[in-house]
Amino acid sequence: QVQLQESGPGLVKPSETLSLTCxxxxxxxxxxFWSWIRQPPGKGLExxxxxxxxxxxxxxxxxxxxxxxxxxxxxxxxxxxxxxxTAADTAVYYCARDLYMSVAGDLYTWFDPWGxxxxxxxxx
Amino acid sequence: xxxxxxxxxSLSASVGDRVTITCRASQNIGNFLNWYQQKPGxxxxxxxxxxxxxxxxxSSRFSGSGxxxxxxxxxxxxxxxxxxxxxxxxxxxxxFGGGTKVEIK
Numbered sequence: 218q219v220q221l222q223e224s225g226p227g228l229v230k231p232s233e234t235l236s237l238t239c240x241x242x243x244x245x246x247x248x249x250f251w252s253w254i255r256q257p258p259g260k261g262l263e264x265x266x267x268x269x270x271x272x273x274x275x276x277x278x279x280x281x282x283x284x285x286x287x288x289x290x291x292x293x294x295x296x297x298x299x300x301x302x303t304a305a306d307t308a309v310y311y312c313a314r315d316l317y318m319s320v321a322g323d324l325y326t327w328f329d330p331w332g333x334x335x336x337x338x339x340x341x
Numbered sequence: 342x343x344x345x346x347x348x349x350x351s352l353s354a355s356v357g358d359r360v361t362i363t364c365r366a367s368q369n370i371g372n373f374l375n376w377y378q379q380k381p382g383x384x385x386x387x388x389x390x391x392x393x394x395x396x397x398x399x400s401s402r403f404s405g406s407g408x409x410x411x412x413x414x415x416x417x418x419x420x421x422x423x424x425x426x427x428x429x430x431x432x433x434x435x436x437f438g439g440g441t442k443v444e445i446k
Contacts, residue, residue: 262385262428262437277435278342311384318391325391326432327375331384 219244221312221332229306229339235299239312239332246270246290250315252328253286253297255308263308267315268295302339309334343367345374345431347438353446360416362441364429369409373433376405376414379440380425388427389414419443 225237239251252267266276268286276284285298299306313328344367354360364374372392377385387396389405392412402417416423424445429438 261439262430264430264435264437313384316390320391323371323373325373327387327390327396327430328377328385329387329396331386334384 219314219330221314221330223310223312223332223335225335225337227336227338229302229337230341231303231339232301235297235302235306235310235337235339237297237310237312237335237337238294239296241293241295241314246288246293246295250317250326251286251288251295252313252315254311254313254328254331255306256311256334257305257308265297265299265310304339307337307339309336343370343431343434343436345429345436345438347427347429347441349441350439351442351444353444354419355446356419356421358419358446360419360423360443362414362427362429362443364407364412364414364438366410366412366431370431370433372408373431374405374407374412375430375432376403377428377430378423378425379428385428416443 220242222240229235247270250267250269253265256262268274288295311331311334313331315326317326346365374392376389379385388399388403393405404415406413426440426442428440
């Protein structure tokens with residue numbers, strides 16, 4: 218079965234770039250979307266963006282141009298870069314696969330599975 | 342952006358109780374609504390997708406209903422392992438509700 222594992226620094230300084238990698242095992246990156254989702258401590262979930270296996274990306278408008286998601290199919294990995302971070306970017310960051318189902322021309326998507334999550338603290 | 346509002350934000354219930362959580366979308370999203378369960382320190386786990394479809398391996402005491410703007414997650418008979426936080430998520434433009442924490446009464 219597919220498993221996802223996040224990795225990267227747990228501490229990032231303000232104004233610097235947060236970089237995380239998600240390694241996918243037990244399955245291929247092909248024909249799926251792959252997402253990053255975050256959760257500030259004690260708060261709710263926020264979708265950051267996703268990437269399709271072809272490299273096409275979509276990002277949440279609120280994070281705008283600060284976000285870049287990329288793919289390395291040779292390593293079965295996809296990555297997140299978030300630049301100009303502030304304390305508000307402190308969160309547990311999850312990677313997840315977007316499963317999808319097409320019904321009468323509509324594409325239904327949901328997140329499964331998820332990685333275990335990694336806490337990133339933004340602090341000097 | 343389409344917002345989804347969950348209610349209540351928390352509830353207390355006993356084992357065996359029937360529990361209902363609602364999610365309201367700010368505009369018509371058809372059946373583009375999923376439900377997740379999250380336990381402390383763990384990643385969320387999908388329970389229901391496309392508003393009413395039970396994820397494989399999930400107990401049949403969980404059910405989803407609704408369409409358009411109003412949706413419901415029902416737990417027919419609350420079990421000890423169901424005490425957790427539940428989130429709805431609209432997949433039309435991808436946003437999550439604020440969560441409902443289900444606690445032991």
